[in-house]
Amino acid sequence: MTPTPPREPPGLRPVSLHGWWLVFGLGAVGLASMAGLVLGPADLGVGRVLVELADGLPFLEFNSGLGERQQAIVWEIRLPRVVLGLLVGAMLATAGGAYQGVFRNPLADPYLLGVAAGAGFGATVAIVTGAGDGIGVLDPVPLAAFAGALLAVALTYLVGATGGRLDPVTSLVLAGVAVASFFTAVQTFVQQRESETIRQVYFFVLGQLRTAGWDEVVLLAPYTVACLAVILAVRRRLDVLGVGDEEAGALGLEVRRMRLVTVVAASLGTAAAVAVSGLIGFVGIIVPHTVRLIFGTSYRVILPLTVLFGGAFLVAADLVARLVLQPAEIPIGVVTAFLGAPFFVVILRGARRAS
């Protein structure tokens, strides 16, 4: 074989993620995180928080002028909560984007295959059996929620894989509906029998970024990082899937394997996020669709930006949840749904016009 002779560059510009879009996304993350650190009942001030953060970097020493209690507010209360918001938001939003791609359904969200119902069931069982009094790593509620979520998705996959004459996507989505309804029914039944715990269950269902120091972050981070990495690695293949299962297969894509890998990563990440934060809705739909509307339809662009904007959005939503009824907190799921429901309507109208 002779080496290919150099030819003139073709002058074609395929879709790519522009550097300044990433800068924009990182800026949103920075801005939301700063707001999350600075705003709250204790007034700390932007400058002093910045200096305090710089002081936390290795080999650097600064005096922020914050007292010990204020320093603890930054390092042990607000920063872990901001980081948790970034992780959960990035994971839910990106999982939503991945589901939308892999199911070619713009209204798919990370709870499509029963993750939410399964987690709700698991958490409810843990709460009503009185196991849910601990906190942090030893709290059985997130563990039970995680197990329930994985159980539900696994059931959905088992049921959906035997869909007979339906196409695999439809059969999986319908299996998700059935499994979710089943788990919701069982969860309601369990909860009705132990009505004094309804308030706790209710808080789980609406979601809350509850932190006790860094425990939740440490628990969640490995799942989030691994699952996000897998989803980002398949983003080009999600574009290939845009031409349908059969054509994508003819182009050389192992469609079933690719769908399985994506669904496992998105579901595992979602299950981990839901276990620590409860059922925060709409993030998985709002964020990827906003990114799509602004930056285009390629998953090569959508997914990396969704990671950033998902994190920023949830930190901002958490801020609203903390501040609106200060000192009480409203569940963050209420905030995301309040913003998400009208947005959903806009997406629906846009989709109808386009078809």
Place this chain on the structure above:
Amino acid sequence: MTTISCRDVAVAFDGFEVLRGVDLDVASGGWVTVVGPNGAGKSTLLRAAAGVVAATGSINLGGRPVGGLTRRELARLVALVSQEPVVPTGMRVVDYVLLGRTAHLGFFEPEGKRDLTVVAAALDALDARHLADRVVDTLSGGERQRIVVARALAQESPVLLLDEPTTALDMGHQQETLELVNRLRSERNLTVLATMHDLTLAGQYADRLVMLVAGQVVADGPAAEVLTVEAVAHHYGARVRVIDDATGPIVVPVPGADTD
């Protein structure tokens, strides 16, 4: 040397046999067109040859059994132009044609300069370079057809399967597309298996025609042997006249008053 060889091929959907006992050969660099009435199994045959539909019997591409190849290996061997390609919303032509490079890219590998060069050549071959920045779902039927063929060319596969490549096109574009495929076939030594409804066109551009009826081959040979008045009357239920022409038989429908 990439031949297509089908022996005793059968495909069943839900227990209903769509193809049975199909034997078919295409020589390397040859062009065979499958004709037959609606529902004869023409598309299914092509999809089986592309490995996207499970079939029994044996289908070999260049001597390698389709069933034993990975999707990636298969895509480097055979490109399929579907009858009704799915057009993703909002995707630009350059990105759409680049999808043809999927089987040539490693797991983490982005498209490189060589892929773009191949895409540019495919667009040039179809005189569609100027469409590169257009969005696929805003193209006309004829433009879209050319883009889909460009994507197949970008696959750089020696076997090209064309499922009704001219149905969406007017007469001028039909000729243009088929001339183009013929030119590419000789330039790139492609082996072509196509399906077509227009019998006259089918005869003009193929080395051989295969007539498929109810999932079985009923005739296989040069156009003049396959396209007879009796065969068309019998299998299509159509009254036609067949005019012998230097370019091949011309099949003309004959209107008639008796409809019984």
